[in-house]
Every structure is written in structure tokens, then in C-alpha cells.
Amino acid sequence: MSQKVSLLLDSQLDADDVAPVLHELGVDDALRDRFTIYGLVGDTLRGVNVPDDGFSKRIFARLHREGVKVEDGFDPLA
């Protein structure tokens, strides 16, 4: 499954496999950790080696707390 996570990160996973792998990411902490670390490896090679001190979690918490929804007609570039 870790190899599928590696492929997901690179957008190399077959489209039909993406949802099942996401499901596994949702229930498997170690797998989610792998996704995060693989991403950090790539960013480090590109010179962006910033550790995640909970940054992502705070974004998700805010999305949840504020009840943010996908809105038809909202253009974030406007």
C-alpha cells in the first residue's frame, strides 16, 4: 500500500485506485505518515524543507470549524 501512496503523490496511480487508497489513508495513521514524509522528501530535494508543525491540521480544523463548503459560483481568483 505504501507504494500506491507513492504513486498517488506523483499522480501515477490509476484513477480507479485513487478513492480506495484515499480511504486507506483515512483509516491508517502510518500510511498517512508515509504520504506526508514522501512529500517532505520531494520538497526537501527542491529546497523547501519546512517541517509540518501541525500546519495542515490547523487548516483542516478551520475548514471544519467554519463549516466551509464548496460553493458554486465562487471564484477564489476574483
Added chain:
Amino acid sequence: MRPVDARLYAAVMMQADSELVRLAQSGNQLAFEALVVKYQRRIARHVARYVPIASDVEDVVQEVFLRAYRGLHSFRGDSAFYTWLYRIATNAALSFLRRSPREEQLDDAEEERSNLFEPGVSDGETPERTLMASQIADAVRQGLARMQPELVDALTLFEVEGKSYSDIAQMFDVPVGTVRSRIFRAREVLAKRLEPVLAPQRDRRW
């Protein structure tokens, strides 16, 4: 660690993320979370070029992803998802700067730096984060130095040079499956080296 060729990388990324974006657009929260985890560091680095204070950078980046989420349906795939995010980030950072007078920003940045008692920290990073970033870079560098050359080549050609899996397969005259395997194995080697460095932050990650 070398800068990526932006044009090559953009070419690879153009096709990227389409399924994750499609799922996120259809309401799959995990798909959007995966996109956030994938891109938050690069977006934060981009925003930090405009916004000098770390806490403000985080506020702006949160705003970027909130706006992106609200506007997911407006993303049509005409550009790479990352390009779209990057443009949202630029707008958000410039909007932030317009709301906050430059003099006030600089005063606050100076105050934040003096509170750290660390004159070497100049980009809004805390000493703890700067130290960990250095440890991460060292672990990756040491891991690469001890890795089989074909694994190093596959990973760096993909991540740094922006080559596609099929480009790399052609370069080394191997099946694409071998490239998949090499990139995965390279990441695993480096992940094992990074695990102890990152252990203190395990509970804070996604």
C-alpha cells in the same frame, strides 16, 4: 539540493492531481486534505516571499486553502492545480499587504525577531523549526549519499528535474514499473532516515 526547473516541473504537474481534484470537487474531504498536505509547504514558501512574519504567513496560507476549497468548482483544469493555488496565494498575499502598511509589517517582523533572541533567524522561522529543517536536509543528503545510484537518479530526475516516469524509463531503458519501484524504494530509504528526526512532531502531522 538544487532549484527545480520550473517549466519542466510545470509540464509534469499539468496532468497531475486530476483525480484528486475531481474527488475533492465531488465532496471527498480526504482528497482535498491530500492536496493540502502535498502543497502547503510550497505555498507557504511562496507566501513568505511577500509576508515577513511567520504567524501572518500561516494566516494567509490558511486563507488560500479555504478560498481554494470554496472555489473548487471554478477550477476547470486549464492549468495545473498547483498553478491555480499559486495564483490564489499571490492574490491573498498581495491583498494582505494592502491591508497592512509596510512600516507596521517591518516593525512587527523586527519585534518578532528580537523576541526570539536569535539574530540569525531572519525569515520568520523559529529556531526550533530552523534546526529541524536543517536536520531534515542533512538526513536526506546522507540518505542519498548511501543509496544505490539508480534509486538516486530515479528520485531526483522526477522530483528535481521534473521528468515524467516514462521519460526516466526511456533514459535508462527500463520498464516504467521499474521506475515506479525505484522511486518508491528511494523514498522508503529516506523516510526511514527521517522518521527519528520527525518523531517529536508525529502527533502534529496529518
